[in-house]
Amino acid sequence: MRFYFYAVLTMFFWGISPALEKIGVSKLSPLTAVSIRSFFVAIILSVFFFSSGGLQEATKDPRSLTFILLGGLFAGLLGQLTYFSALKYGEASRVVPIVASYPVLTFIIGITLLGESITMAKVAGVILVSAGVFLLR
Numbered sequence: 001m002r003f004y005f006y007a008v009l010t011m012f013f014w015g016i017s018p019a020l021e022k023i024g025v026s027k028l029s030p031l032t033a034v035s036i037r038s039f040f041v042a043i044i045l046s047v048f049f050f051s052s053g054g055l056q057e058a059t060k061d062p063r064s065l066t067f068i069l070l071g072g073l074f075a076g077l078l079g080q081l082t083y084f085s086a087l088k089y090g091e092a093s094r095v096v097p098i099v100a101s102y103p104v105l106t107f108i109i110g111i112t113l114l115g116e117s118i119t120m121a122k123v124a125g126v127i128l129v130s131a132g133v134f135l136l137r
Contacts, residue, residue, distance in 0.1 A: 021084065022092040030084035038076070094136050101133045 025033045049055065058065055086095045104126050110116035 018087065018092045018096045022087050025084050025088045030081055030088055033084045033088075034077075034080045038080070097136055098133050101129045104129055 021033065021037075028036075058068075083095075083099055086099065107122055107126050111118055
């Protein structure tokens with residue numbers, strides 16, 4: 001059940017941040033907003049990374065490092081930039097649920113590329129998420 005605690009905590013943090021970011025991006029470009037946010041986080045993470053032996057761990061497996069870097073490119077750069085652009089021009093209460101529908105794509109990739117199973121619960125979740133996005137148009 002440890003995962004559940006972390007998932008709920010993540011939901012709390014991610015639920016608060018769009019309201020703060022919507023206010024912050026109102027007078028900034030999305031690029032400036034993402035840069036400020038990322039720079040601040042990078043400083044804090046760097047302290048933990050270097051003090052905990054993260055550099056040694058990161059260089060042990062080049063394949064893992066490559067996939068983490070690609071994930072950072074898609075989520076940390078491209079995803080953040082498009083997310084902040086959506087927040088700048090749209091209502092946070094509409095933008096965030098649409099952005100949060102990414103599990104639909106993850107479901108498809110999980111089945112086709114990762115060999116994960118299809119279950120009725122997953123299919124129902126995809127249908128419900130898709131219906132929610134449709135209602136927010």
